[in-house]
Amino acid sequence: MTRLRQIMLEELRRRNYATTTIESYIHGVEHFSQYFHRPPDQLGPEHIRQYQAMLFTELKFSPNTVIVRLAALRFLYVHVLKRNWSIAETPYPKKVLHLPQVLSQDEVARLIDAAEFPFHRILLMTLYATGARRAEVAHLKISDIDSRRMVIHIRGGKGRKDRDVMLSPKLLDALRVYWLGLKRKPTDWLFPGNRWRTASHPVSTKVLWNACQRAAERAGLEHKRIHPHTLRHCFATHLLEAGADLRTIQMLLGHRDLEETTIYLHLSRRHLSATGSPLDTLTIRGEEEQTQNA
Numbered sequence: 064m065t066r067l068r069q070i071m072l073e074e075l076r077r078r079n080y081a082t083t084t085i086e087s088y089i090h091g092v093e094h095f096s097q098y099f100h101r102p103p104d105q106l107g108p109e110h111i112r113q114y115q116a117m118l119f120t121e122l123k124f125s126p127n128t129v130i131v132r133l134a135a136l137r138f139l140y141v142h143v144l145k146r147n148w149s150i151a152e153t154p155y156p157k158k159v160l161h162l163p164q165v166l167s168q169d170e171v172a173r174l175i176d177a178a179e180f181p182f183h184r185i186l187l188m189t190l191y192a193t194g195a196r197r198a199e200v201a202h203l204k205i206s207d208i209d210s211r212r213m214v215i216h217i218r219g220g221k222g223r224k225d226r227d228v229m230l231s232p233k234l235l236d237a238l239r240v241y242w243l244g245l246k247r248k249p250t251d252w253l254f255p256g257n258r259w260r261t262a263s264h265p266v267s268t269k270v271l272w273n274a275c276q277r278a279a280e281r282a283g284l285e286h287k288r289i290h291p292h293t294l295r296h297c298f299a300t301h302l303l304e305a306g307a308d309l310r311t312i313q314m315l316l317g318h319r320d321l322e323e324t325t326i327y328l329h330l331s332r333r334h335l336s337a338t339g340s341p342l343d344t345l346t347i348r349g350e351e352e353q354t355q356n357a
Contacts, residue, residue: 091135194298
C-alpha cells in the first residue's frame with residue numbers, strides 16, 4: 064500500500080465514510096492513476112479534464128458514475144494533497160434521472176418462484192418484503208429480527224442511519240423454514256457467507272445480485288434487467304398503489320428527503336390512472352362517424 068493511498072484511507076475513515084464509498088473512491092483514484100501511468104500527486108487539472116472526457120467518450124460512463132469519479136478525485140486533491148479544486152475547471156456533469164424498472168406483483172411472484180436455490184429464494188423474499196438495499200439485507204443479524212414487535216431493524220443503512228421496517232408474517236414463516244434447514248446454526252449473521260452458511264462473515268452482495276439475475280432468466284424476465292434494487296422499487300411502488308402514504312414509504316426506505324420518494328408517484332398505476340388525459344374531454348369533429356364506421 065502506497066503512502067498516498069494510506070493517507071486517503073485514513074482521511075476517509077476519520078470522516079466516517081461508508082465502506083462502499085471508501086471502496087468506490089479508492090478504486091476511482093487508482094483508475095485515474097493507472098490511466099496516465101503516473102502517481103496521482105504528479106497529475107493536475109489538465110489530466111483531470113482529459114480523464115473526465117475519456118470516461119464519457121471511451122468508457123461510455125453515465126453522468127452519475129462520472130460524478131462519483133470526480134468526487135473521489137476532489138477528495139484526494141482537497142483533503143489529502145491539500146490543493147485547490149476549481150469547479151469552473153472541473154464542472155460536474157448534469158445528473159440524469161431515469162424512472163426505475165418496476166415489476167407487477169405477478170412478476171415478482173414469478174421471480175421468487177423461479178429462484179435457483181432455497182437460499183436465493185429467501186434472499187429475494189427478504190429484499191421485496193423489506194425494501195432494503197442489498198448491502199442492508201446481506202448485513203442483517205439474527206438479533207435484527209424482532210418477531211414480538213413484528214419489525215426488522217435495519218442498522219447502518221445509507222448515511223449511517225438505522226430504521227425499522229415491517230416484518231411480514233409470510234417472510235417470518237419463510238425465515239423459520241430457512242433456519243430449520245441450516246445444519247449449523249449461525250450465532251451472529253442471519254445470512255452467513257460460504258456455500259454451507261457457516262462463515263463468520265455475512266454473505267456478499269454479489270450473491271444477492273446473482274440470485275436476481277438467475278431467477279430472472281429462469282422466470283423469462285431477463286429482458287427486464289432485474290437487480291436487487293428493482294425489488295426495492297417494487298416494494299415502494301406496490302405500497303403506494305395499496306394506499307400507503309409517501310411519508311410512511313419515505314421512512315421505510317430510509318430516504319433523507321421526501322423528494323426522493325416522490326419518484327414512485329410516476330410509477331404507481333393508481334396515481335397515473337387517477338388523472339384522465341385532457342384529450343378525453345374534447346369533442347372532436349368526425350369522432351362519431353369514425354366510431355360508427357368502426
